[in-house]
Structure formats: C-alpha cells, structure tokens
Amino acid sequence: MSAIAFIGLGQMGAPMAKNLLKAGHELFVYDVVPKGVEELVACGANAMDSNKAVAQKSDVVITMLPNSPHVKTVILGADGVLEGRHEGMKIIEMSSIAPLATKEVGAACAKAGVPMLESPVSGGEIGAINGTLALMCGGEESLLEEMRPILEVMAGTITYCGALGAGNTTKLVNQHIIAVETAAVAEAFVMGLKAGVEPEVVYNAIRNGYAGSKVLDGKLAMAMDRDFKAGFRLDLHIKDLTNALETGHALGAAMPLASLVMDEMKYMSAIGAGSEDSAAVMRYYERLAGVELTRSKK
Numbered sequence: 001m002s003a004i005a006f007i008g009l010g011q012m013g014a015p016m017a018k019n020l021l022k023a024g025h026e027l028f029v030y031d032v033v034p035k036g037v038e039e040l041v042a043c044g045a046n047a048m049d050s051n052k053a054v055a056q057k058s059d060v061v062i063t064m065l066p067n068s069p070h071v072k073t074v075i076l077g078a079d080g081v082l083e084g085r086h087e088g089m090k091i092i093e094m095s096s097i098a099p100l101a102t103k104e105v106g107a108a109c110a111k112a113g114v115p116m117l118e119s120p121v122s123g124g125e126i127g128a129i130n131g132t133l134a135l136m137c138g139g140e141e142s143l144l145e146e147m148r149p150i151l152e153v154m155a156g157t158i159t160y161c162g163a164l165g166a167g168n169t170t171k172l173v174n175q176h177i178i179a180v181e182t183a184a185v186a187e188a189f190v191m192g193l194k195a196g197v198e199p200e201v202v203y204n205a206i207r208n209g210y211a212g213s214k215v216l217d218g219k220l221a222m223a224m225d226r227d228f229k230a231g232f233r234l235d236l237h238i239k240d241l242t243n244a245l246e247t248g249h250a251l252g253a254a255m256p257l258a259s260l261v262m263d264e265m266k267y268m269s270a271i272g273a274g275s276e277d278s279a280a281v282m283r284y285y286e287r288l289a290g291v292e293l294t295r296s297k298k
C-alpha cells in the first residue's frame with residue numbers, strides 16, 4: 001500500500017479519495033476549502049496545511065482540480081507539490097485541463113525529476129463514488145503500468161491514449177460530443193413537440209435506433225423530469241468547451257458547433273444556471289420556442 005497525497009476534494013475528488021482509503025492506502029489530503037478535507041479526515045485521512053506538505057509525506061500525489069491555472073498553481077506554484085518533491089515521488093494529474101497545459105506542467109515536472117501521468121476521467125460523481133470511472137491516460141506507458149493498482153481502485157476502464165496531452169485531448173473530444181449532442185437533442189425534440197408529438201413518444205420510438213445514445217437517455221430524462229441537478233455542472237462544461245476551442249484554434253481545426261453551443265451555455269450560466277447540470281442548455285432551446293420538454297401528461 002502507498003502513501004498517497006490527494007489534492008482537490010470537490011465533487012469528484014472526495015469520493016475518489018474515499019475509495020483509496022477504503023482500499024487501504026494511507027492518505028494525506030489538502031484543499032483550499034475545508035469541507036472536503038473534514039469529510040476525508042472523518043474517514044481516516046490525514047489533513048496537512050499545504051500542497052507542499054502533502055507531497056512531502058507521499059509516494060504518489062494525485063490532483064483533481066477545476067482547470068489548468070489551478071493545476072499550475074498547485075504543482076508549480078509557491079508551497080506547491082514540486083517544492084515538496086523527494087526521491088521516488090510521482091504525480092497523477094486527474095483534472096480535465098487544456099492538453100497544452102498538461103504538456104507544460106509535465107515538462108516542468110520532468111525537469112525537476114518528477115514523473116507525471118495525466119489521467120482525466122469520465123463517468124461523473126456516480127462513477128467516482130462507485131469506483132467505475134473511465135480513465136484516459138497520457139504519459140509514459142511504463143508509469144501507467146506502475147500506477148495501475150492505484151488507478152484501478154477508482155476506475156472501471158483504463159485507456160492508454162499516448163504521450164502527455166493525449167489523455168486530455170481524448171477528454172476534450174468526449175466533452176465536445178456531449179455538449180453538441182445535448183444541444184442537438186434539445187433542438188430536435190423542441191421541433192417535434194411544436195409539431196405536436198410528445199417528447200416521451202419520440203424518445204420511445206427512437207431510443208433503440210441509430211439516434212439512441214447515453215446523452216439522449218440521460219439529458220432528455222433531466223428535461224422531461226424538470227430535474228437539472230448536476231450531474232456535471234454547466235460551468236465546468238463551459239470550461240471544457242473553452243479548452244476544446246482554444247486547442248482547435250491553436251491547431252487549425254474549425255469548430256463551429258462548439259462555438260455555437262458555448263455561447264448558448266454561457267447565456268444559461270449568465271442567467272443563473274452555472275451550477276446546474278449542463279443539460280440546462282436544453283432550456284435555451286425551450287425558451288426560443290416557448291415550450292418545455294416535459295413528460296406526457298396522461
């Protein structure tokens with residue numbers, strides 16, 4: 001069993017860290033917000049007072065933070081993980097961030113003699129609680145194999161995607177498709193409803209055909225039940241689309257669909273839906289047409 005530092009005990013990090021504790025690892029935890037730390041200490045983790053301090057105590061440092069700037073601060077910044085480095089320490093960076101930032105942080109870690117694996121996740125809070133996340137790993141494949149026993153505690157599937165940056169690139173593809181597909185489902189179902197066919201009727205007719213998908217199942221159900229509790233927060237999805245657009249633009253990939261859905265999501269966030277599930281973007285289409293995609297009334 002390893003001594004593991006877990007930094008970032010939010011919606012995803014807290015349940016992931018609890019699973020590592022349950023698996024018998026010794027955990028040193030830090031977050032700028034006390035709530036997650038208190039939760040983990042109640043389960044047996046050791047609280048420390050900085051990112052540097054948890055790193056000093058651990059063989060493996062796991063980070064699960066909102067976005068690229070947070071990861072840079074935590075790993076490269078003052079009182080950060082690299083300041084706590086020591087012989088044999090390794091980093092598993094599990095946040096969803098810009099691939100270019102992953103490469104930058106990974107290069108700085110390598111220069112300091114600390115190997116870093118990236119491993120963004122998919123599967124949401126439920127996947128984090130159940131230890132069934134889909135991991136998209138980038139970095140040295142030998143490091144993935146070394147870290148596999150730790151990763152398996154949190155994962156249902158582990159996919160090696162390539163060099164550092166490939167994991168977060170894969171995650172951006174995932175996030176792009178979910179965003180655009182959610183908007184497509186809303187637009188098409190609103191059109192169907194305006195034409196007089198209830199969402200539930202259309203759904204039952206098409207769900208097992210070619211248009212069937214997890215996005216259709218999950219996001220449409222939220223609209224039909226009028227329950228937009230996250231799930232995956234709208235503001236995090238805006239962050240992912242921002243990273244996707246920046247990556248696409250930097251590399252010459254045109255992304256008109258992502259740009260469009262991004263503006264719709266930003267509008268919904270501006271009117272107060274940022275902490276709801278990203279399915280809230282469906283209400284943008286409902287508003288344009290003056291309908292709601294509720295379940296059949298009978």
Ligand code: NAD
Pocket residue numbers: 007008009010011012013030031032033036051064065066067070073074094095096097121122123124125231232233236
């Ligand atoms: P979150 O905002 O709930 O948690 C992030 C945590 O990081 C917070 O507790 C915050 O206080 C902490 N943090 C921020 N700056 C810090 C610093 N300088 N030092 C220490 N701690 C710091 O976010 P989340 O939902 O847990 O998501 C984490 C990452 O996983 C994001 O990149 C997100 O896009 C990705 N993700 C989230 C989900 C989901 O369903 N929520 C699913 C898949 C992937």
